[in-house]
Amino acid sequence: MTSDPMVVRPPLGTGGRRVTVRGPILGPVHSDADVLEFLRRAGLPDAAGLLDDPAWVQGRGRRAYHHEAA
Template identity: 60%
Template sequence: MAAEIVVHRLSPTGGRRVTVGHAILGLAHSDRDVIEFLRRAGLDDADQLVLGDSPLIHWRGGRAHEYEAA
């Protein structure tokens, strides 16, 4: 997958938008959600990318793996 994978900043109500390129995959409330979105997008090794803190995933506007609003 050549497109950039981005987990965006927390929404005010919790969760983070996940995009690949310009496509919005969904609003994740856990790593499990991110993994499922990436699997649906065709990444078979999505769990290794997310849980292994791959540099291919860009976590923006907050710490990686945090999904709850303050």
């Protein structure tokens, strides 16, 4: 077990990026919306405010997410 927060791992060869929280794999993400959904499922209603906080979300190999034009 690790003390890492949500970690978005490097891209997979099949597309997407694996997400782990303190060790266990939650599943793949393909977009910022997927990262937000994992945070919401964890009971964090203000998930969008946590994306820039490395205490909550960290990226491996590149940023955990990227801002997309709305």
